[in-house]
Amino acid sequence: MSLAHSILGFLNYEKITGYDLAKAFQSSVQFFWHAQKSQIYPALNALEEKGFAAHETIVQKGRPNKKLYCITEKGREELFRWLSGGGVQALDDFKSAFLVRVFFSGNTEPEQGIRLFARFLEDCEKALVRMESIPADIERYAAIAPGDAPLYWQFTAEFGYSYLKMCIAWAESCIAKLEEIR
């Protein structure tokens, strides 16, 4: 299960609340992993029960109390065990409802196919624009991060960038082929 381990990953950077964890997910790994609050809070409880995390309650005035979580030694061990771990199966979890749609679009009009790819293209280009702020984000957080973390963050950002570029080129070539037969 990756959710628990990615939470451990964040806890390994700094003490954090469930609320801020949700924001951390959104502003970093959201391109390749999502986590809702409704998942995060129970997951934190589960991590604590297993002895992988601990929390202190911070009493606040005027706003709700918060629980600051930190990773334990046992949790750090579990994180590193997982990082070096065997069961990778990196390609098996690829899934795309969009490609299913493409696959079965054979008896629609070419115009509809073109529209399908055009919308996809647009989404990809919007995502590319959104990615522009990432290098600055990485630099901003580089201070808190131990070791080579920013390098690895960059690796995942480059993956996203290459992926979107590839998708755009692919969609354009599909559209070109459909325009030929129209």
Place this chain on the structure above:
Amino acid sequence: MSLAHSILGFLNYEKITGYDLAKAFQSSVQFFWHAQKSQIYPALNALEEKGFAAHETIVQKGRPNKKLYCITEKGREELFRWLSGGGVQALDDFKSAFLVRVFFSGNTEPEQGIRLFARFLEDCEKALVRMESIPADIERYAAIAPGDAPLYWQFTAEFGYSYLKMCIAWAESCIAKLEEIR
């Protein structure tokens, strides 16, 4: 929900049993969509209840009877409605436990990062080899398929090919950067 619609997509090609549907999934869309028998059989029942599919029982000797399913007019309408449908969100369903691992690998030794990417590279290259038979497969099935189906099958195959090529180039560049700092 894509499972129901991809089943309708297959039923739109020809009458088929749940058993053969499972094989069809495995030998065609398995790169971007999986479906187990334990999902397919209940899904076929649900499609029938909604009036999107119907079945005839074929009595056999020496082996179990089978249920041959076909798509109904209502089911075909639903399929085309879905194909032309709005809610695309083609990028939102991207998910990768592997990239999570990469993201949090910042305080491991460079050697471990290199191993992680090397294993990924290997998986990609194996997948590329497995893809070699696809053009022949597409040609073999082109006969039964109506309209431009083979073209769209090819589109998805080209996506897979481009994706793997991109992954390989990316992993190689990550390894190169890690070897620099080692």
Place this chain on the structure above:
DNA sequence: AGGCTCATGTAACCGGTTACATGATTAT
């Protein structure tokens, strides 16, 4: 006045995975 932020959670539901169950036939 209305909506957003902070902060924690619960409950119902849904889709997918794994394991289990049956039982004859055919290929190695």
Place this chain on the structure above:
DNA sequence: ATAATCATGTAACCGGTTACATGAGCCT
């Protein structure tokens, strides 16, 4: 003998999504 193929399913579980609940404070 053993395993795979044919053919249908059920049950338990697990992870994730959506909606709901609370309630003070702050911004427009």
